Amino acid sequence: xxxxxxxxxxxxSFRTARGLLRAVDQVTLRLRSGEIFALVGxxxxxxxxLAYSLLNLIPEPGFFETGGIVFQxxxxxxxxxxxxxxxxxxxxxxxxxASMNSFNPVxxxxxxxxxxxxxxxxxxxxxxxxxxxxxELLTLVRLSPDQVLKSFPHELSGGMKQRVAxxxxxxLRPTMLILDEPTTALDVLNQRLVLDILRDLHSRLGxxxxxxxxxxxxxxxxxxxxxxxxxxKLVDVGTLEQVFYDPARHPYVTGLLHAAPSAFQAVRARxxxxxxxxxxELQPGCRFAPRCDLAESMCRVSEPExxxxxxxxxxxxxxxxxxxxxxxxxx
Amino acid sequence: xxxLSLDHIRHRYDKKSSQNVLNNVSxxxEQNDILALVGxxxxxxxxLGKIAVGLVKPSEGVVSFKGSDISGLKGSGYHNYRRGVQLVHQxxxxxxxxxxxxxxxxxxxxxxxxxxSRRDRRDRVKDFLKTVGLDPTDDFLHRYPHQLSGxxxxxxxxxxxxxxxPQLIVADExxxxxxxxxxxxxxxxxxxxxxxxxxxxxxxxHDFGVVRYFAEGYRIGVLYFGxxxxxxxxxELIERPLHPYTYTLLSAVPIPDxxxxxxxxPVVLRNLDDTAMPAQGCPFVQRCPFxxxxxxxxxxxxxxxxxxxxxxxxxxxxxPSNLRSASYAT
Ligand SMILES: Nc1ncnc2c1ncn2[C@@H]1O[C@H](COP(=O)(O)OP(=O)(O)OP(=O)(O)O)[C@@H](O)[C@H]1O
Ligand SMILES: Nc1ncnc2c1ncn2[C@@H]1O[C@H](COP(=O)(O)OP(=O)(O)OP(=O)(O)O)[C@@H](O)[C@H]1O
Ligand SMILES: [Mg+2]
Ligand SMILES: [Mg+2]
Numbered sequence: 333x334x335x336x337x338x339x340x341x342x343x344x345s346f347r348t349a350r351g352l353l354r355a356v357d358q359v360t361l362r363l364r365s366g367e368i369f370a371l372v373g374x375x376x377x378x379x380x381x382l383a384y385s386l387l388n389l390i391p392e393p394g395f396f397e398t399g400g401i402v403f404q405x406x407x408x409x410x411x412x413x414x415x416x417x418x419x420x421x422x423x424x425x426x427x428x429x430a431s432m433n434s435f436n437p438v439x440x441x442x443x444x445x446x447x448x449x450x451x452x453x454x455x456x457x458x459x460x461x462x463x464x465x466x467x468e469l470l471t472l473v474r475l476s477p478d479q480v481l482k483s484f485p486h487e488l489s490g491g492m493k494q495r496v497a498x499x500x501x502x503x504l505r506p507t508m509l510i511l512d513e514p515t516t517a518l519d520v521l522n523q524r525l526v527l528d529i530l531r532d533l534h535s536r537l538g539x540x541x542x543x544x545x546x547x548x549x550x551x552x553x554x555x556x557x558x559x560x561x562x563x564x565k566l567v568d569v570g571t572l573e574q575v576f577y578d579p580a581r582h583p584y585v586t587g588l589l590h591a592a593p594s595a596f597q598a599v600r601a602r603x604x605x606x607x608x609x610x611x612x613e614l615q616p617g618c619r620f621a622p623r624c625d626l627a628e629s630m631c632r633v634s635e636p637e638x639x640x641x642x643x644x645x646x647x648x649x650x651x652x653x654x655x656x657x658x659x660x661x662x663x
Numbered sequence: 664x665x666x667l668s669l670d671h672i673r674h675r676y677d678k679k680s681s682q683n684v685l686n687n688v689s690x691x692x693e694q695n696d697i698l699a700l701v702g703x704x705x706x707x708x709x710x711l712g713k714i715a716v717g718l719v720k721p722s723e724g725v726v727s728f729k730g731s732d733i734s735g736l737k738g739s740g741y742h743n744y745r746r747g748v749q750l751v752h753q754x755x756x757x758x759x760x761x762x763x764x765x766x767x768x769x770x771x772x773x774x775x776x777x778x779x780s781r782r783d784r785r786d787r788v789k790d791f792l793k794t795v796g797l798d799p800t801d802d803f804l805h806r807y808p809h810q811l812s813g814x815x816x817x818x819x820x821x822x823x824x825x826x827x828x829p830q831l832i833v834a835d836e837x838x839x840x841x842x843x844x845x846x847x848x849x850x851x852x853x854x855x856x857x858x859x860x861x862x863x864x865x866x867x868x869h870d871f872g873v874v875r876y877f878a879e880g881y882r883i884g885v886l887y888f889g890x891x892x893x894x895x896x897x898x899e900l901i902e903r904p905l906h907p908y909t910y911t912l913l914s915a916v917p918i919p920d921x922x923x924x925x926x927x928x929p930v931v932l933r934n935l936d937d938t939a940m941p942a943q944g945c946p947f948v949q950r951c952p953f954x955x956x957x958x959x960x961x962x963x964x965x966x967x968x969x970x971x972x973x974x975x976x977x978x979x980x981x982x983p984s985n986l987r988s989a990s991y992a993t
Contacts, residue, residue, distance in 0.1 A: 374842045374843070374844065375812075375813065375842045376812075475936070489704065489705060489936065489938075490704055491704065491935070491936075492936055518704070519703040519704040519869040520703070520869055520870070520871070520912055520915045520916055520917075521703050521911070521912065521915050521932060521935055522703070522704065522935070523915070523917070524915035524917070524930060524932060525932055525935055527917070528932075546842055546843065547843075547917065548843075548919035549872075549916070549917030549918055549919045550917050551919070552917065552918060552919045552920055552921045552924055553917045553918075553924055572921045573921065576919070576920065576921050576922075577922075587844070588843060588844070589919060591843045591844040591846075591847055592843045592846075592872060592919060593846070593847060593850070593872040593873055593875060593876035594872045594875065594918070594919070595871035595872045595874070595875045595901055595913065595916050596875075596901070596902075596916075596918065596986065600876070601847045601872075601876055602847070603843075603844040603845070603846075603847040603848045603851075604844040607812075607814070607844075607845075
């Protein structure tokens with residue numbers, strides 16, 4: 333499969349009173365056209381920041397410190413206003429964390445989308461066709477357009493609003509959709525429905541999807557490939573099969589898998605000891621070493637690089653890569 | 664005599680509304696006991712929790728604390744109930760007053776219930792910080808909620824409930840906003856407090872993984888839009904649900920095992936957005952894949968199957984038993 337987006341050595345930093353906080357630290361990652369890519373990791377590991385970078389939407393006081401993001405011949409990091417206007421919403425669209433709570437409370441859903449049409453009259457020159465497409469999308473997210481269009485936000489349940497937010501994100505016919513924790517605030521039934529709908533939209537509209545979550549159950553359900561972030565670093569990238577079953581995966585992934593209590597499993601969950609380090613007070617060596625069962629003296633001295641294992645699984649762990657015969661640096 | 668019992672509770676917030684938020688729900692909790700409540704968003708879990716702590720007065724029905732109807736309690740009796748039943752709120756971001764320091768937040772209960780002298784107050788607050796695994800330093804006491812992480816805030820929420828030495832804690836989605844690894848450590852903390860102090864919990868969540876972890880060996884109740892449709896021991900109810908609603912919920916749970924997922928029967932979700940209850944018959948009938956004429960005409964009562972396990976379904980035998988208790992590899 334071809335590269336859809338190539339993130340190269342990307343560092344996104346925030347200027348804080350106590351120094352530079354690197355929320356995304358030298359991340360290199362290739363997304364493939366048409367895949368569903370899940371980005372996982374604990375809170376504060378940089379998932380949202382990396383996702384926002386794809387739209388060049390880093391909030392103040394953040395900035396791109398190094399690297400680039402190549403997409404359709406342009407570098408999103410360097411992109412000018414005109415290119416960004418064409419990118420955001422039209423080529424790449426985003427459903428933000430908690431977007432279901434950010435509708436305008438005094439507008440009916442029919443009018444929630446007016447400002448999007450106003451900003452991009454070229455996509456739907458005839459407003460009526462834009463509304464018709466919105467109705468079509470509402471049907472795809474399994475809502476009744478007639479009912480939803482005339483409703484105000486408070487008249488719909490949280491699960492329904494989340495689906496409206498997904499429909500709106502697709503209004504300008506993007507080729508790529510980024511969703512930041514789209515199921516986190518939902519109950520299991522609405523979560524299941526959103527997952528089913530996303531799978532459906534993905535195949536019908538041929539979307540490339542980036543899905544940010546901290547729930548590995550959701551990942552197992554929807555993703556083709558997975559990237560795991562820890563303390564600003566991408567530490568593991570692989571197919572579902574690799575991330576969930578390869579014994580040479582990053583020990584952090586194993587920790588996350590064991591930490592989640594499961595309804596059907598007899599084994600008791602075990603939290604990963606300690607917590608994500610403060611990004612302003614990083615110690616030398618592997619960032620996960622203080623919490624890692626397998627850590628050796630080397631892990632406390634030098635920071636591991638992402639390497640490609642012979643299986644194709646990409647892992648940054650001294651212990652795991654020593655077990656691997658072939659090591660190739662990730663370009 | 665139960666520690667807390669809710670009997671035949673009906674509630675509607677809006678007198679004009681045609682539908683009860685709670686419709687004839689009865690549950691009880693003993694000393695050193697756990698009752699977990701599950702159900703989808705809007706089914707009435709928080710309302711039942713608020714009724715249990717006395718923040719909402721039910722439209723009908725009786726809440727009894729140690730055998731006495733709380734609506735008749737006065738003076739020290741009422742005081743003991745309000746102190747004895749504490750709420751840990753769903754949202755650690757919203758539940759702490761942003762203008763109060765951690766010390767102010769935690770000492771308020773000690774002052775309100777006159778639980779210790781002014782001299783000892785600071786030390787008591789520090790003891791509770793230690794209990795919930797927080798740093799018992801002056802620096803920490805003088806911090807404000809916005810200076811804490813989500814996990815720290817949730818621990819402060821637990822400490823605030825604990826300072827008044829309650830007998831029952833209503834934990835409303837107490838861990839749902841937290842990361843996986845943080846989640847288990849807060850659950851462990853709550854379970855440890857139960858061991859140490861004989862605390863009881865009304866534990867509200869919609870996450871079956873969390874329920875299984877927390878309530879193993881105790882009971883789960885399943886609410887479907889105001890109706891208690893199933894109640895049983897944790898393992899029984901999860902491994903062999905006797906209500907099609909419980910079965911649907913369980914089939915929808917995402918499992919962190921891609922291989923197992925591929926072999927799983929996909930769940931069919933019907934009429935998820937239609938939460939209006941039918942005028943007669945079983946409340947679950949529009950969504951139920953196993954319903955028949957009988958279900959449309961008559962409301963199935965909550966009745967016992969093998970002892971403790973209760974279900975409000977005419978046809979529990981129609982529920983497939985394909986929810987394997989899998990020992991999958993991760
Ligand atoms: N505006 C900001 N100013 C300073 N630091 C920030 C800002 N936004 C984010 N950060 C920091 O950047 C890091 C990464 O944050 P980010 O929101 O990307 O994490 P996340 O993985 O999405 O977490 P969550 O699961 O909680 O959403 C965190 O340490 C966070 O504190
Ligand atoms: N103060 C209120 N006034 C009017 N209606 C309310 C109020 N609080 C809750 N409701 C309604 O009562 C029903 C039950 O709400 P409740 O908050 O108890 O559900 P829940 O099971 O806790 O849901 P969630 O999982 O979303 O927290 C919902 O339809 C809700 O809209
Ligand atoms: Mg985020
Ligand atoms: Mg609630």
